[in-house]
Amino acid sequence: MKIDIIEINKVLSNEIRLRILQMLKEPEKHFPPHEDLGHFDDGVCVQYIRKKVGLSQSTISHYLSMMHKVDLVVPTRHGKWTYYKRKEETVQEYLQTIKYEL
Secondary structure: OOOHHHHHHHHHOOHHHHHHHHHHOHHHHOOOOOOOOOOOOEEEEHHHHHHHHOOOHHHHHHHHHHHHHHHOOOEEOOOOOOOOOOOOEHHHHHHHHHHHOO
16 A cells, blocks of 8 residues: 555644654553553553543544544554554655655
8 A cells, every 4th residue: 555645744744643653652651551451562542642642532533543544553442442553564654755755
């Protein structure tokens, strides 16, 4: 799948969305340990992200949905909770595309 630089740029043009993606790079540095899972293998729970950035759950969910639509994050459901992690392949492809096409 070829990435869409314009759409990714739109998603990353928001300071909070960019910050979320940055925090998801090293979740253990930015979020407390997940009591229910005990690991970050499936990413970070939306509630943890919401608490960290201080916005409503609906806003955070919308932001993460936008990021998922351009393939920057991968959601995983555990019961009623959704966890998100960075999709490193897309991030790296985006960076390489920027490097070589601009």
